[in-house]
Each structure stands twice: as C-alpha cells, then as structure tokens.
Amino acid sequence: MTDDLALRVTGVSRSFGGVHAVDGCSFTVRRGTITGLIGPNGAGKSTMLNLLAGALQPDQGSIRFFGGEIARLPSFQIARLGMARTFQLSSEFARMTVLENLMVAPLHQRGDSVWAALLGPRIWKREEREYVASAWSLLQRFNLVHLAHEYAGNLSGGQKRLLELARALHMKPRLLLLDEPMAGVNPALISQLTDYIAALKGEGLTVVMVEHEMGTVERLCDPVIVMAQGRVLAEGSMTEIRANEAVVTAYLSGQRV
Amino acid sequence: MSDAVAYYVITLLVYMGCNVMFVLGLNLQFGLANIINFSYYILVAVGGYFAGLVVLGPPQPVESGGTEYLFGWTLPWPLPVAVAGLAGAVLALLVGIIAVRRLRSDYLAVATLVVGDVAWLLTGNTTSVVNGWNGLTGIPQPLADTLNLPQLQYQWVYLGIVLGFALLSFLIMQRLTHSPFGRSLRAIRENEYTAAACGKDVFRLRMTAMVIGGAIAAVGGALFIEFIGTVQPSMWNVPETFVIFAALIVGGRGNNWGAVLGAILVPVGFLEGSRLLPQDWIDPNLIDPLRWIIIGSVLILVLYFRPQGIFPEPKRRFRKILRQLAVDEGPGRQIHRRTEELP
Numbered sequence: 272m273t274d275d276l277a278l279r280v281t282g283v284s285r286s287f288g289g290v291h292a293v294d295g296c297s298f299t300v301r302r303g304t305i306t307g308l309i310g311p312n313g314a315g316k317s318t319m320l321n322l323l324a325g326a327l328q329p330d331q332g333s334i335r336f337f338g339g340e341i342a343r344l345p346s347f348q349i350a351r352l353g354m355a356r357t358f359q360l361s362s363e364f365a366r367m368t369v370l371e372n373l374m375v376a377p378l379h380q381r382g383d384s385v386w387a388a389l390l391g392p393r394i395w396k397r398e399e400r401e402y403v404a405s406a407w408s409l410l411q412r413f414n415l416v417h418l419a420h421e422y423a424g425n426l427s428g429g430q431k432r433l434l435e436l437a438r439a440l441h442m443k444p445r446l447l448l449l450d451e452p453m454a455g456v457n458p459a460l461i462s463q464l465t466d467y468i469a470a471l472k473g474e475g476l477t478v479v480m481v482e483h484e485m486g487t488v489e490r491l492c493d494p495v496i497v498m499a500q501g502r503v504l505a506e507g508s509m510t511e512i513r514a515n516e517a518v519v520t521a522y523l524s525g526q527r528v
Numbered sequence: 529m530s531d532a533v534a535y536y537v538i539t540l541l542v543y544m545g546c547n548v549m550f551v552l553g554l555n556l557q558f559g560l561a562n563i564i565n566f567s568y569y570i571l572v573a574v575g576g577y578f579a580g581l582v583v584l585g586p587p588q589p590v591e592s593g594g595t596e597y598l599f600g601w602t603l604p605w606p607l608p609v610a611v612a613g614l615a616g617a618v619l620a621l622l623v624g625i626i627a628v629r630r631l632r633s634d635y636l637a638v639a640t641l642v643v644g645d646v647a648w649l650l651t652g653n654t655t656s657v658v659n660g661w662n663g664l665t666g667i668p669q670p671l672a673d674t675l676n677l678p679q680l681q682y683q684w685v686y687l688g689i690v691l692g693f694a695l696l697s698f699l700i701m702q703r704l705t706h707s708p709f710g711r712s713l714r715a716i717r718e719n720e721y722t723a724a725a726c727g728k729d730v731f732r733l734r735m736t737a738m739v740i741g742g743a744i745a746a747v748g749g750a751l752f753i754e755f756i757g758t759v760q761p762s763m764w765n766v767p768e769t770f771v772i773f774a775a776l777i778v779g780g781r782g783n784n785w786g787a788v789l790g791a792i793l794v795p796v797g798f799l800e801g802s803r804l805l806p807q808d809w810i811d812p813n814l815i816d817p818l819r820w821i822i823i824g825s826v827l828i829l830v831l832y833f834r835p836q837g838i839f840p841e842p843k844r845r846f847r848k849i850l851r852q853l854a855v856d857e858g859p860g861r862q863i864h865r866r867t868e869e870l871p
Contacts, residue, residue, distance in 0.1 A: 324725065350727035358725075364718035367711075371844055374708075375715040378727045382708030385736050389703055399708070403849045420845055442726060 276335070277302045277446050277477040278323065283332030283342070284501075285322055292318040294501035296332070300446075305468065305478040307492030309485075311522050314498040316481040317359060320450050323479070324356045325349040337445065351378055355444035357435040359451050359481075365424030369415055369434055372423045373406035374399075376441035402441075409437040413467070429460045436467065447471065449480035453487050465490055497522060531680060538683045540800060542755050545690035547791040549697045549748030551775045552784060553741040556701060558773070559781040559841075560710055561737035562717035564637035567623055567644030568745065568772060569764040573651075574619045575612035575746025576753035576763075580664040582608050595659045605670035609693075609750050616746020617739045624738040629731060644766065652761040663760030670754050690751050697744050701784045704740070711844075713737055714782065767820070771795050774827045780837030789838055798822050 278300035285293045293315040300306045308316045321327040323334060325346035334342040341349050350356075355376075364372050380402070381387050382395030392399075410416045413433045418426065423434060432452060439447055452468070453461050465487055471478060472491075482488050488495060488509065495512050497505045499521045505512055512518050529537070550572055557563045581599040588594020603611065627639040652661045670689075675682060704710050712733055715723040720730050753759045771794060779790020802819045810818070830837065 326721065326725070346721075346724045347727050347729050350725055356725050358722065362719050362722040364715050364722065366718055366841070367714060368843055368845075370846065371711065374846075375711060375723065375728075376726050380708045383712055383728075385704070385709055385740070388707035388709035389700065391703055392707070395708055400849050400852065403846050404853055404855075407850075407853065407855050420843060422843075438726070 575749030579750035612750030620742025
C-alpha cells in the first residue's frame, strides 16, 4: 500500500560526534493522519524532524516522501516538494510585517526570479494579488488581521506560534511538520490551536508533530510513534501506547529503560 | 559661476553620482541580503582597473620607461564600462563562492576582509598585471575625441553620463527591492533557515545579490576612474569600504532613498566637506584624521539613536491590492495606527 504513504523512513541514522541522536529509525506516516512523535528529552524527535525537513542530512538510511527519495536533498528543495514545517523556537522574519511573513511562503512565485523582478511588476502583479487574498484569509482564520501590518518581531510568543502555522499553511503543503507547536502557549490558545490542527486533518493534510503536551497528543494524534534514545520504541494508537510497558517505563513514568 | 567653481561643482557631483552607485550596490548585498562583504572596495576597484586596462593601448616595456599591464586594448566607449561591470560581477561571484557558500554572516565578514586584503596586496605587489603600487595613469577621457567639446562643456556632458548611470542603478534597485525577489532576500536576511524552509534557494539568491551588487559597484568604479584618469591600489582599501558601509547605515539600510542620501552625506558631505574647513583654524595635518573621526562619530551616533537610519526601510502595506480586494481591515487598523505613533 505504498500509495497510502506520505512518508516512509527506513533505517535512518544521524550522529553528532559520539552521540547517536537518531539510530536506525524506521517508520511510516499514512496520508491524511496526524502522526504524533513523542518521547523523553534527547530521544531524537527534533533531530528526526530536522532530518525529514532536510535541515540535517542523515548519515545513512532512506526517506521517501510520497514515493520520492528526499534523504539527501537540501531543505529548500524538500519544501518545494510540498513539505512545510514550523520551528521549535520562534523563527519569524522579525523586521517584516505579519502579512509580509505570509507573502514569503507561497512556492514557485514568478516574482522570485531576478529576471521577473527586473522586468517589473507587470509579470508578477496578478499572482501577488492572489497571494495577498489567500494570506488575508489565513490571517482571518488565525485571528491575526488586526496585526497584519505589525512587525512580526513585536508579536507575543503565542501570536508568533499562530503566525508560524499560518506561514507554513500558505505554502499549500502536502505534509506539515510541527515541532512542539504548543510550547509556551497558554491553555486557551492550546485548545484553539488544537482545533485548527484538527481542522487541517479534515482538509486532507498530513501532519507530523513532535509534542510534549500529552493532552494535545491524546486529542489529536493517531497513530503515535514513541522514540527513545534515537530509536523507535513503539507505534500505535494512544490506547495501545499506554498499555505498552516499555513505553510506560521509558517515558510516561519518567524512569530510564 | 567662475570656471574654477564650475569644475569643483562638477567634480563633487561626479563624485556623488559614483558614490550613489557604490552605496546602492552595497544596499543589495548588505541591506537586503545581509552579506557583510568587507571586500566590497575590490569590486569598485576591479571596475576601475578594467575600465583602464581595455582603453590604455599596448603596454610599453619597462626598460624603455614604460609600464606593464594586461590587455592594453583600445575599446570604444561604452564597452569599457560594460567590461568593468562584467569584471565586477565575476569577481563578486568568486568572492561569493569562497565566502557566502558555507559561512555564517559574522565569519563571512572576516573571510571577505581577508579576501579583500589578499586581492589588494596581489594587485600592489605584481607589477606585470596592473603596474603594481604605481597603478595606471593617463586613462583617456571617454568620447573626448568623438564629442570634441571644450573641456568645461565636456565635463558637464560627462557629469550627465554619470548621473544617468546612477539613475539607472537606482531604478534597477527599486525594481529588485520592491519585488517578491527583494522580499525573499529580506526574508533570508531575517532568518535564512526559515527562508529555506519556505523553499527559497538561499545560496542562489544571495549569489544573485552579490553579482548584481558587484556589477553596480564596478560600473561606478569605472565611471570614477574614467573621470580622474588614474587608478592606484592606494585609492581603495578597507577604510573606503567602511565609508560606504557608514553611508548605507546612516542613510537607511534596505531603503534605496536612504542609500542615495547616505552617499550624499557621508562620502561627499563629510569627506569632501572637510576640505572646506578653514585652514587657519586647524592644523592642516589634522584635517585628514579629523574626517575619519567625524565619520566614525556619526556612525556611532546613528547606531545609538537611530539604528534604522535616516530613511528606515519602508513597511510594505499592499495598500493598493488590499483596496482592490476590498477586505475589511477591521478595528485593528486604528489600533495599529495608534501604536505607530508611540515614540
């Protein structure tokens, strides 16, 4: 059932010096799911996400994205294939407005080429209008309209999270990688973000998220992949994971294996 | 206006036009793409050298009192300017491959400083390439024979050419800055990892900024050299790069109007203006160091009190498109206005 897979990760490893951050990981992500990636600190979740997005290159192994090998591609090429991501730490374009932050995102913009830029707005004006319209509707969806012309660097932590998500969505991705989207977000906004992400699933988007906030994982993610010490420890629904003794020992109870 | 005053005014304006081009080129590299290129002056210099090398005619052997250099062609104007622009683009490409490819911006600054110094020392110490420290002299005035004008009139025409090129550079820069291409460069400036995650080819975009900025700088250098008729390594070194950086920072990084203003204020205003200091007040030997002290102090003051420069980078509001889309900007618009009015 290869057709059903958004991601197939096979035997991926990456070490930093002597630390095997990711050590022979294999798993798959089915289309249209919200797959959670959980595990104790240092389990290799964020490294895995960076390997998927091309921010890091694996030492060995294969990553197939909708059937195509991406393991050694640079991040911008992976992004162009339809993989969007958010970062663990805020990574907004600080001295650009919120609206402009979104305008950076659309892939394959005509005006991105230097020749189109030199030939003038005639070439890219029409496209630009479409992007402003779609950016505006994202701002409405995420309640950011009143901040459209504010510099992104002036936003609060939670607002930056929303902006990250909106920017990633403006790329019209096939797969969305979220790196701890709830970190540093207040409870009210967590439930709001949870609703947004659940709605994305309804729109047919595939989501992979690293998250520590177990309530969110419980509500959103099926299946859940548990990582520990660079390896995949278990895979399954949250109910199955809870029943898994190894997982409970490694992660949920906080004890070492 | 007496002839002497006219000559002085023309010199000042030619100087200004060339500096506008220097600062505009740096605005693309540093203002938009955040490439801290401390070897910027070698891009200006290579333009000047090539503009000389392709018009000077065959070199004479040193034994008979001549000078040695490469090429020694006699290309008709404006080809020398085109060659200079190309040379600037190629050199910027080489510097970019060395420095931009893998280095973070602070390391990049150090690397370009070294590249610039190496290039400068090579130029000075190898006499057979561009006649070493003595440089090239007697570079003929472009089109002088064709136009066949009295000297003062010719100078006015030349000033027109320089200002034309400066205007062209400005228009090119405006198009690049206010396009999705310019937006991508600014995104890279703000956060290159996020920009890459948005599908931007960071290296390619930065190299494009390097190359176009290098070409603008070199064309400016060529026009300057053709005006004064001589080029030596001593004309451009690290301090000259800092003057251009200072001009851009004072005028307003990322804003082409700021680049123009900075070029008028810093290299022309402060450097040339200090010539006008009354000599009986100050020891003439102090004037040169005093200029550098003034420029340094102005830079520090601007960075302290107005780090965004006199003309800050404008906010893009997409006013026209938003009006066409007739979207409801809601009450936020007023709230936003109020926050902007805060000091």
